[in-house]
Amino acid sequence: MNAPTLVADRVPLAKDAWYVGVASTQLRDAPVAITLQGAPIVLFRDADGQAQALHDRCPHRGVALSLGTVSDGTIACAYHGWRFDGAGRCRHIPSLREDQTIKSAPVRRYPVAEQDGYVWLWTGTDEPEGAPLAIDGxxxxxxxxxxxxxxxxxxxxxxxxxxxxxxxxxxxxxxxxxxxxxxxxxxxxxxxxxxxxxxxxxxxxxxxxxxxxxxxxxxxxxxxxxxxxxxxxxxxxxxxxxxxxxxxxxxxxxxxxxxxxxxxxxxxxxxxxxxxxxxxxxxxxxxxxxxxxxxxxxxxxxxxxxxxxxxxxxxxxxxxxxxxxx
Ligand code: FES
Ligand SMILES: [Fe+2]
Missing domain, CATH: 3.90.380.10 (Naphthalene 1,2-dioxygenase Alpha Subunit; Chain A, domain 1)
Structure with a gap:
């Protein structure tokens, strides 16, 4: 028998904290989709190999950015190819002529740290309080x-x-x-x-x-x-x-x-x-x-x-x- 659909955990964990997003070795050339405390998030590596994390929803028509590809260190949406950098800014809209300017709301970014074999995400609304807790030795x-x-x-x-x-x-x-x-x-x-x-x-x-x-x-x-x-x-x-x-x-x-x-x-x-x-x-x-x-x-x-x-x-x-x- 299926359990009823829950709207919240019985004992919720802290909202403002560092959580493991993905193992570092599992984030390579392709975007990785995760769900963290109810939020869909896409992880990818930018041109410098730095891990980045954005809300997994394209601001154009709502498609999951994780369906797309990583191109020149940006993530390109699978629907119309809009591209977003690690800060969530729209960098390119393929259908725009050169004399037309990009007007797109930024995508929410999540602060990221890479440490001790993991890509960590900060889930708080404010900036992180320090680094993730180190794994001793x-x-x-x-x-x-x-x-x-x-x-x-x-x-x-x-x-x-x-x-x-x-x-x-x-x-x-x-x-x-x-x-x-x-x-x-x-x-x-x-x-x-x-x-x-x-x-x-x-x-x-x-x-x-x-x-x-x-x-x-x-x-x-x-x-x-x-x-x-x-x-x-x-x-x-x-x-x-x-x-x-x-x-x-x-x-x-x-x-x-x-x-x-x-x-x-x-x-x-x-x-x-x-x-x-x-x-x-x-x-x-x-x-x-x-x-x-x-x-x-x-x-x-x-x-x-x-x-x-x-x-x-x-x-x-x-x-x-x-x-x-x-
Ligand atoms: S839905 Fe993403 S580019 Fe159109
Ligand atoms: Fe056990």
Missing amino acids: FDRFQWLQGAMELACEAILPIENNLDICHAAFTHPNMHPQWFRVQAVGFLPTRYTVESTATALTVTGPGTHLRFDVPDRVTVASGDAFRLVLHHVPTVAGRCIQHWLLQRGPVETPQPPLWSSTEPEILAQDRAVLESAQRAYALEGDAFEQSVEADATTLAARRLIALAARPDAREMPETRRVVSVLS
């Missing part, structure tokens, strides 16, 4: 990179990746926690949950999870394993999960290796999360019940709600020990 490692669309809003995979008690059930034959539980059963475990206004860390035996607003979760285990996930809201009830898996150290920085294969462990999460989305879409969240082990996900929800309200940025630092069987 990005240039010292090789990475495997991919993305998957999820039919659920971003809060669900964010919470899932901070959820300390799901792996033994959702990830059979896949997750170290599942194997450990098969061998020795559930053990009393203590996790420390520390929170500031913009970040949350969860530390336990062999586990280090971190959430940074608006949408990044880092899953690490010692120095050997690090997975960096971003959860970009597209339209209501959907998101894209961009994943980056740390590989070996490198002497000179290298672009991440692109993978179009969906990691099976993330596909296992997809099944439960998309199912939960259908329930929330039908019933809201009034049916939810929480236990001690949900402290990590509830703390992330508080941070997300805070980040989405720019008038209320302050939150006291907190520290809490959560005691569970896991």
